[in-house]
Amino acid sequence: MVKSIKFWVTLMVTAFFAVTAANAQFKCGVTAEAGKKIMAQMQANRNEMRDFVYTRGAITYVPVRFFLVAKSDGSGRASERSGLQALCVLNDAYADQDIQFYLKEFKYINSTSIYSNPTSFSGSNAISGQMIYNAINIFVVHEMSEEGVLAYYQPEAGPNGNDWIVCLESHTGQSLVLPHEVGHFFSLNHTFYGWESTGGWDAAANGNPVGPTSPDGVPNELVNGTNCLNAGDGICDTPADYMFPNNSCAYTQNAKDPNGQLLSPDIHNYMNYVYGCGDYHFTDDQKTEIHGSLFSNPRNYIRPNYTPNLTQVGSAPTAISPQQNEVVSTYNSVKLEWTAVAGADRYFLELTNTGQRYIATTNSITLTDLLPNKSYLWKVLAYNEYSTCGLFSGQKIFKTGDQQLSDTSTIPEVENWSINPNPVRVGEPFFIKVNTTEAVQATVSITSITGRLVQEFPQTDFKAGESSFEIPTVDLSSGLYFVTLRTKKDFQTQRVSVIN
Template sequence: MKYLYPFIIILLFSFFAKAQDECGTNRAEAIQRILASKSLIQKHPDGFPEDERYVPIKFHLVADSEGQQRVTEHKVFEALCRVNQEFANTGFTFYIKDGFDYMDNSAVFDYNHTSALTTNSCRQAFDSTAVNIFIVHDILNPTGSSGIIYSHPDDWLIMKNSSYFAPLSRTSHGLGHFFSLMNTTSDHIEIDTSSTCAQNCENVADFICDTPPDYNVLGPLGADDCTYTGTDQDSCGTPIHPMTNNAMGYWMCPLFAFTPEQSMVMQADYAKPSRAYLQSNYIPNTTPINQAPTLISPANSTTLSSNYVTLDWNDVPNASTYFLEVSRHSNFSQLTQTFITTQSEYVLALPEPNKNYFWRVTPFNDGYTCSDSLTSMKWTFITGPLALSEIDEISDWSIQPNPITSTVRLTLNVNRPINLNLDILSANGQLLYTEKHRLAANQQQIELANKQLKSGLYFLKITSKAGVEIRRFVVK
């Protein structure tokens, strides 16, 4: 047993040392930030005018450079649902800004805040109009041992996907730090330092007066649930009664909350000129969704005539957006393509003919993601042979060059005159541009200007009375 004592001492020291750090932010800097927020509160004794603050979040889902071990979108939906429940009485609602950012970058995947490569990669992906949350595999420095880092100089949050501390369930904790709150477990550091044990909550610990003392600095090692059964006392001998469900503590509760004063501090931080980039007139769709999609076509277990497919499902009441998954695996664990679309259908060109695929759909709104449990049934289909063309009037067609830099150029071998619609679709299936053409028989070329397309993946769809054809192209 005596050999265990040094380990315990080292473990305790590491946790107490971590407590001097506010989840990646130096404690002195954290104190400056919360004091600045409290100073702003004093200048606004009647509070801040907004009834509700709609805050955009850009989630960066980070995989290694091979695209492996990325957090699933379903986990993010669950985390954001929980965040909005925990912030329900604070005057904040958070929403997903423009879908997800998918990063395949090993330097960020195992995050090291001392690495210039890691930092520069995050800066390149940084969205200057949102709260940026990078969800990574691991954090390679001691300040990330809890699974959450708020990097004050960079103004982004790093959250660890796999940790005993389940940090995705603690997203509210990270957002609290983002809006200048400190850990309630700071109360073990400086509570009641005056000789008379007078109330000094304005100047010590977490600098918040309506958060009671909380000595649970060991987090999940010190408390395995949300119930406090201890007999701790402050330095004056008064029993303490910690708020175990406070979002800025280290307890393991089903749901967390903030106190009124914590809410006021966050509102003050949001009102700072430095946070103006978060403020806009956009109001997200927060309407609850209560129904799962019903898949329509192709019918379950259908064998297609080609490797092209239009996936169709019913419109879900109150849903403005859908998350589509297509996978070679029935549990969607690997080889899965994901798409976000505002339409209740999606046209897809699959790379492999004669293969079995599974698909399902989840409805959501940018400000309401608690519908993750309303995923549709899982259906399957088998792709047919790789087809050059399904339109009889066209024997073959191609996009050249591909990738493109300025102009989309089509070359078509036309057997007989035909009327065509040409559509450019985003990777999420959104229609970006359309035009009509009447083509005579023979080889034909059509040029479409870039239309200011950003770098990325797109689809070109040609439609006639005889059918539909789709090709992928990439803009450099």
């Protein structure tokens, strides 16, 4: 099982680095200042977990929630795919520690300050207001406040702290970045802790040998390991490291520790910055700290004692319908269908030329938000809450016609229906008023403008004559939504606008 994950990750990673290895850099936003809090947490864990014995072989399943952040107007949202890729690399990186991650949920939030400036005062306040302490919370954003930063962890640990991770959408699937941030989450510091504020060791600026203290005020770790518990990263089996250029896969410097001994840093360590060289690992002592953190009190909230669906989703679906180059007569009701994949209970569908995305729970979906006379390229991948490394189906193309299905069609039992108030304010309910000729059962569903189902009220009874049905909007952010009323005979859709 683990082997097949590794295989796919290796494939993805190989493909990725073929293009980017040459000048890729990794910079993490965890500063020496944040590192102090992480260090204090590690020391607290050491105290709390002194008598803790970890039994090998029992896998701990850790829930992860991905916040797919858009600008305040709803545009530019990170893709669900970024979360699926993140889980895939995390599960590969932590498999040998009996720690596995599964998808708790995707959350869709609109906040320009989180989207483009997450460490600003308003950005971190907005993040803080979104936190739900029952999973690791990862915010997928478009830009970082500081140039070059790909991701960061915000201490402190536990539901009274901050405890979130922010990652650029472009790097969630990278094999070093999120495993590294989750390492911080589990109380690990950089192997070069104390050198974060520099651009890395430099003989002219920092001396060779270096002095006893790092530029950020941390004791410099000695090569002979005698001060390892209280110097550098505080971990004894990671060698002394004063942060070195990370654009090469080999260490070629001649830096010396305060005793004049030559350094030999661990450049393939997950908690280092060496990007694009693969072969990453945590040391045994780091793994001990990770377990100490995972099983500590502040982390009770990520151990719900739940085992996800462990079925591996191995193969890619095959797109069936519409057929290649088919012209579908309607545009506002187009059914897409593909082969079911064993083990999958979710399908991620992407219209690649428009960026529209949908999640289906079966192997078909009816799209109601397409434009007339337009070509659409589509592909689909299968997953479940735990197995998210699947590949996309081959891409197919179809074209919509100009016929409308629902707008002109009528539901025979329904004389008319309306939405009041419209627009509705965020957090306030709206009402669907229905006039029917006979008693009828209808499913009421609310979908976002991108086709995502946000609420559904199946098999709702409407008596003959006029009746009213209340829809709460507590979970809806501002924006335009489609409300669909569907009986056995037909369906109709109207728009509702939710405003601040």
